[in-house]
Amino acid sequence: MKFQILDIIPHLKNPVTGEIVSTADRLNQVVQTAPPSPRTTTSTGAILPVSTPTETDTFAAAWEDWHAAHEQHRAHPHGFLAVTHLHWLDGQAARLDGAPGTWSVENDVVSVVLEPGESLLRDGRELNTAAGATLEFGPIEERGGINLVSGNTVIELAKRGGSYIVRPRNPENGLLRSYRGTPSYAPDAAFAVTGTFVPFEVPRPTTVGAAVEGIQHVYEAPGEIRFQLAGQEFALTAFNGHAPGTLSVLFTDATSGKTTYAANRSLTVVPAADGTVRLDFNRAINLPCAYTDLATCPLPPAENRLPVAIEAGEKIPYERQEQQ
Known part of the structure; x- marks a missing residue:
């Protein structure tokens, strides 16, 4: 049986008509709107992007559009911020x-x-x-x-x-009514890299912990994504995404617990037919558990704990900062 990450983006219906109102599918399909940047190699072998002012502006504008749509979805009247x-x-x-x-x-x-x-x-x-x-x-x-x-x-x-x-x-829930957006790193093309999805011979059922003690989640991992960042090679186990043809990656990195939420962040990718994927960590998002203790979000598998600082994507929510 295949499992999907449904807690990351709520799948809701109109209370009256029953019509699906979640924008999850649309959000998943726009995760790769910016074209790859030209790259150069340093004397140490590190691969760095080279962007012209126009490319940088286009990259930032695409991120702003995506970010605005994602924030609108997060603040849905019956989204996870409304859980009482x-x-x-x-x-x-x-x-x-x-x-x-x-x-x-x-x-x-x-x-x-x-x-x-x-x-x-x-x-x-x-x-x-x-x-x-x-x-x-x-x-x-x-x-x-x-x-x-x-x-x-x-x-x-x-x-x-x-x-x-x-x-x-309930749309009158205090967490939703007081929500003022999520702080994020400024978009940086250095954290948008190209990788390769390598399928496993047989999909692997993978057990992970949860934000709530005492339960575990089991997801089907169809493969891993291999990529380079700052001259180092990494691999991330990928789970089936919410929308058809997408993959979801749960991870932590050296910023976790410092500037980004400690338990997890999530990134959606869309592999091409040849396995090529674009990992734009600028679009790494918080899961519901970053905002509320009433969520059962999954934790990343152990192999998805990156030793480098991914200074991109969403940061610790204001709500959690105020609790520290």
Whole structure:
């Protein structure tokens, strides 16, 4: 079974129509808009980009467009900044803060019993609201999920690490209302390099830790990306991306915990038919766990801990800086 990184960019639906409103696919497809820069080799063998003023301006403008679109997506009214609670379901029936009804799970089926006056919608359709009626959902595949709606709140029901979770998402959440953008390094063409995707003979199931203690994630790694940076050779294990034809790379580097978020950053790449990939670390993004403790984001595999400083991409969010 193939798993995809779905927590990195939420996959949401319009609360009324059920229409997908996530811009994940569009964002994944625009990760490589700037052309490769001319390069030269120093006396030490290091490969450095040589950019004219016009090329530099074009590169920066493309990054600004991408960054603006990504920030707009991140601030979606029902995105991860809107998550108010993280509930782990078990066999004990319980009412959950931020969600209507009494919830429980048994034999891979989630049950919800609504009280008079409570309601839930799915794909724009109101579900049975008779007092005492039991609504059932599942089974849900690992890393899968569905979205229910109650008023202006989206209720995410998902499966993570073998357990069912409920995460209400409300546009009035303080984290979303106070969000003022994410600091980033200025775009630098030196951190946009060309590499090669080398597929494994057989895709490798890869187990990684999570931002939440006690659970693990398993992803299918179809191969690795080999590249050079500052005269050194590196390889990064790649997972299947959210959009078809994309790969997702989780990594840390020498800036992690200093100027960038300690646990992880993510980069989406699109390999060409011949395996050529463009790794533009200027577009390395934070995962939801960089902003909230209510996320279950995966950690990078051990081999993706780069010993060099990637001074590009998103930095530690203001929200985390204020907690330090």
